[in-house]
Amino acid sequence: MSEQPVLLPYADPAFVADPFPLYRRLREEGPVRRAVIAGGLEAWLVTRYEDGLAALSDSRLSSDVRDASDPRLTQQLPSERESMVSNMLRSDPPDHTRLRRLVSKAFTARRVAEMRPRVQEITDRLLDGLLPAGRAELVADFALPLPVTVISELLGVPVDDRHEFQRWTDDMLLRRAEMPDPAVVDAAWQRMRAYLTELIADKRARPGDDLLSALITARDEEQRLNEDELIAMAFLLLVAGYVTTVNLIGSGVAALLAHPDQLALLRDDPELLPGAIEEFLRYDGPVNPGIARFAREDVEIAGVTVPRGATVLIASAIADRDPARFADPDRLDITRRDNPHLAFGHGIHYCLGAPLARLEGQIAIGTVLRRLPDLALAVPPEELRWRPGGLRGPARLPVTFTPPDGHRPGSVAGRDVAGSAPGEVAPFGTG
Template identity: 40%
Template sequence: MNHSDQIAPEQGILGVLSGKSGEHTFQIFAQNRKIGSVVKLPFPMRESNNQAWAVTQLDEALKVLKDQEHFCVDPKSIDKNSNIKDSLTGKSDSSSSDFFLSNSLNAIDEPDHKRLRTLVSKAFTPRYMESLRPRVEKLANELLDQVQDQGEMDLVKDYANPLPINVISDMIGVPKSDHSKIHEWSEGIANGLGVGTADPKSAESLKLFGEYIKQLVANKRQQPSDDLISQLISIEEQGDRLDEKELISMIQLLIFAGHETTSTLISTGTLMLLDHPDQLEILKNDHSLIPSAVEEMLRYSGPSTTAGPRYALKDVELGGQQIKKGDMIFPLLKSANRDEKHFTNSEELDITRKIKRHLAFGQGVHMCLGAPLARVEGDIAFTTLLKRMPNLQLNIPREDVRWKFKLAAQGLSSLPVSF
């Protein structure tokens, strides 16, 4: 059945953001791009007169992400008593979310953002990310060693999930025996962070995660070693350094932002290739195309449906709409990346496409800090997989593939494959 027969297109966006759109996401976005580049969402924000908007096209999404004079990530930059964020997520107890989200790099505006980003960027350089290649390769091979003789695996459980969690945990200095705990907690947190959801279990995960990281930091202060936490502890820039709360919140963000997204890239990227056997064939015959294939996977259906909501700092016109101070704006990255004005045959997967720019990692000052790492991981994950398992096939009927939705992102619960 055609999705447009069922609900209004703008209502469909709300469905996507709360994870209820199933596989109709791109149909909904295409309908909305036809309506306009900026679409009014059919709900006023609770307890406020402000309006919410979705940005469906690339030029306007870029403007929202880059124009700091008009748009911010923290509503408290508009009004320090704002409770807009809580009214969106339905959270009544904001103390735990404050700790995890509100003080994080992704959720603060200038000048604090610049200060934190400058400090953490000193440890997080593209050169350092590249230097991790041999470690990532080793981890990918170890995971495939464990399943190679079975001739089949669940690609999500056996490869896409453990690879990024092992890489980021390793990098940060989490002992191997605790990697699975980290994964469990961050899954619990992600499950409770969708628009309009408030899962009590996520508060518990948040607490345990926070306590664990606090203890880890205390241990690294006593015994520094060759890892990111020890580096973050010692970094100083012109007499400035991260305080305890900033340090813990930064480490949580890196772990959290660093693996769910990358794991989704690996699992959904594999499914994209299985769904497009002609593209898979081209890639199998020429592994040098893998970096370009990864960019196309990110464009075609990157892990993040939307960037974090932005708020208008003042009244502004955008895409022909009058946005009022305090209004909330969702830059829909997945929709912008299918913008017909910027990509020829935008709804088609073409791993040889020459991409000038896509928005899968966002843009502007909040653009993904971990993009170079995600690219290294994506490159190695697909190279290792195709080298060792060139006869990869889906092991269940296509219609039985199960999706899961969290944090306004669409991932896979499992992906049984044979090889």
Template identity: 50%
Template sequence: MSTSTLTSELWAPQTRNNPLPFYARIRQEAPVVRMMDPYFQTPVWIVTRYKEAVELLRDNRFTKDQDKLPENSPARMKRIDSLEAINQHMLSADPPDHTRLRTIVSKAFTPRRVEELRPRVTAIAQRLLDDAQPKGSMDLLDAFAFPLPVTVIAEMLGVPTQDQDQFREWTNVIINPPVNGDMGPLQKAGMEFLHYFQQLMARRRAEPRDDLLTALMMAEEQGDRLSPVELVSMLFLLLVAGHETTVNLMGNGVWALLKHPEQLERLRANPALIDSAVEEMLRYRGPVETTTYRWALQDTELHGQVIPAGEGVLASLMAADHDPAQFPEPERFDITREPNRHIAFGFGIHFCLGAPLARLEATVALNLLLERMPRLRLAVDERELRWREGILVHGLQRLPVAF
């Protein structure tokens, strides 16, 4: 099948609502296929099998750092200045820069530090459910799945929680740029995000607090461990990744439970299954459909295909997590699946730093939701649900529920 045909099919609305049949077909045909990124009009190769995806994610022939590519490579020529100013973070770096950047923030996300957040996560979830319960219905994303993790990460960072709607607006534009090629909104959102953090940092320098933002600024000032651009970029990454993953983990997870009532009842009957249920939610409809870009440093052979120097490669985490060679009956949603070595949070050195926090938030919030709302159900016909447009994040636009 031609590159243009594959491209138009992958980004088509009907595929966005359920990419799995497309990936199943591609996975059978070839482990690596070439398409065109419709946003930036650059070539992109997509890996869809589990074994090959894991290999790619630890293959040092590919770089996360665009500055290592030739000046005339498509990836560098299509860069947007305002996004570059918030993109110098650990997800866009190779060792040793990646190691240095990740070490600075990793202490805030150790299992012990995350576990200490359990009472606060519980209190926020209870408050949100208190607000929603008298109404009898809600958009689960707007009223519960979004405000919970964005409040937690904003409090950790020291970012005003009242600005959360603005974060969401900027994030949606940056994660889902327009297919029509109009990069104006993307440029604007990047610039506004940059200015927001610069102003916040100026306030924090004048009034330090006991929060992650102050700690990161101190790390910057005590020996050039974080440059000013790296600091802003790290704040952007932590704020966006710190809520976006959990929003869609919870939304997709509730959708999967409502779609499989026998699994929902199984979990209600035995809430201790919540940990394995969350792992299956991550595998079945994880919050991240593909990784971010890696680029070939030189012409590179990858499973029978030659990736030209400077061209990008993505691993489809969703396709890999439905590979029948790794997961028996991959289309079956089973909250007791074992083993379940999914890669929904990535793999290798760029494995999601916030995975323990996302898991904690989801297990706490979903158990409380099911306990307090025993009649939870979809408030619309499932055919009315729409999924987000891009291939990076996989999540619903809305999830109306009644209880």
């Protein structure tokens, strides 16, 4: 292992567009590598599949950022923000066990299956608005509003508020090549907390048949959620309920357009769609490079001692292309059968929303392929922009397709999509 940490060059557009050649080199050089990641933070990358799988279940690796020794991480937690991130994603047993139990019933396979007609209805409505133009910006116009609408309805959040909380989410969570402006980040956290506090008060006064009302009842009647935990849970479900799914849909469509043989295979046999979603998650998943943990004590991983307090990044994006676990791992293969990827994590923190993300991905991509004939990129592939660091996916995905008879290809909602300026932020754009 190199003495000096390797820099993940998020300021380099070539790396952002395709980080996998560097990832492959890091994996080949060693199972645990010190690296400088987005924002200039240092982490220990776990690069190989079996080591990553074990690390995700290692109780010596904490999910609580307060176990981190890097002051830049702990100093980012003023009291109002700490209460927001003290959710089940960033907690350990026994708190994690109690918090997860409260919401697990909302994401059972049966409950998610019951949501299929509504997800399909939202999907069709969004595509109905795009069809006449023969072109679209598929992230802003489709991949983002679909999961935002679904999670808003599940939680009972007014869908008209989605523009606001999505903008705050951008400022709070989307890691970039440089450290974010603290004032912008703090303002976003404060606005999100104020919004959720007001929303919870409104739900308490006028409860509905939604998940947030159910969580309030659990807190008020059974005393299992305190007020900060309630706000933190609402924040986690709202944000996690759409951020990664946007990238799953966008990256999945982009992968198909870059691999015409796989696109043709899926069009010819829609029954391959569930397996295709798993392959999109493995091949170019939405969490990149991986999942953060913090060493409670000195921990040996693959023969390397990671010091107490260090940030450990279980690099699922690297591990999911480990040739020791996946045959021909750099090839997109929607017929792949043995595919236990780490995109949703593993162990007690395995993604609670995985069934819903899979459902949305299947319906979204399947319906796009069915309803948008002759789907193609509207720009050369090298002009696609990808989000740097942390959450990976295309920032914009301009596409063309054959519109229904009687409609002339042109603009979407009064704007020419393919002709948008490279830096333009669309109404739902995540920058």
